[in-house]
Amino acid sequence: MIDEKDRNNIFIMDGTANPGPLGLLGFGMTTVLLNLHNAGYFALGSMILAMGIFYGGLAQIIAGIMEWKKKNTFGTTAFTSYGLFWMSFAAMLIIPALDLASVPEGAAMGWYLFMWGLFTAVMFIATLRINRTLQFVFGSLALLFFLLSAAEFTGSALIGTIAGYEGIICGLSAVYGGLAQVINEVYGKAVCPL
Template identity: 65%
Template sequence: MAETRVVDTTANPAPLGLLGFGMTTVLLNIHNAGFFPIDSMILAMGIFYGGVAQIIAGIMEWRKGNTFATTAFTSYGLFWLTLVGLILIPRMGLDVAGPAADAAMPAYLVMWGIFTAVLFRGTWRISRALQFVFASLTVLFFLLALGDATGSETITRLAGWEGILCGASAMYTGLAQILNELEGKEIWPLGVVKK
């Protein structure tokens, strides 16, 4: 009986997911750092590039059998969509009764921080670049939660600067994967973990 092998010739979706996450994170955190108010540019990035593009990348990773990337990209894509919803729904007069405003957003951010901390553990077998992305994202979620819980503008601005670094690291990781693949060698190091 002849053996049939399926060869995966589809593109690497990780750069799309990393850039969707990274660029949107940088822009939101420029706001958190105090440079401009939240506006339609950030919300549109959150819906389409941070949200939809990451979900597409997650589905493409599912096709490749990559459980980690499927879970990460799809979840963070849905994070961006829920975040935009949390911003827009009250402005549309559709706010519903729930936890006090000073408790709800910190709880939301803490849950994402816990989720990200566990995924950070998963990066230990992938690359140093992804370790930095997930470690800095874990810190970002907890700083944002603390800023919201305390109402401290200083903590929120600090979180903004840390978020710019986090988003930039995701952009670097995505761009490095593209350039390294195009050149057929390591142009921008990722610190791939030897197995």
């Protein structure tokens, strides 16, 4: 029987899955692969572009939409933004191959990366209210964007290589965060600290 005072109230239980691991893994695995390239291990090719479009891009956008449904402004903003970062990054490499525009280089790419660094630095401030793993992911990602931006502005291959190794660490920290959430949820306790 419904109590008279609750007659006009609707109570909804959220029974949806946590989209955070999907977003973190899409971001982290794609970041590791791109930065293995930046560190000099292999050339930029279709494997990174495909990851950027689908797992780094589309999967993160889906996770962001799922976060929106959960009323998580941080997760929505982060996952959809970085999903669109990956798609725009891939497009910057595909569009010139179609002879529709030139590849952005030097200052143009430097400013693109700087703006993402600035966005990430502000998002890092928000992580100070969340958990240490996300603080590390966003702090190291802001550093990565600023290093990549500096490499573009200066033309320094050394800074680009340093950024590659730093990006591998950043990406692996996101992979850890995503997998830790999956493991903790499956076991119903904090097996992996966040």
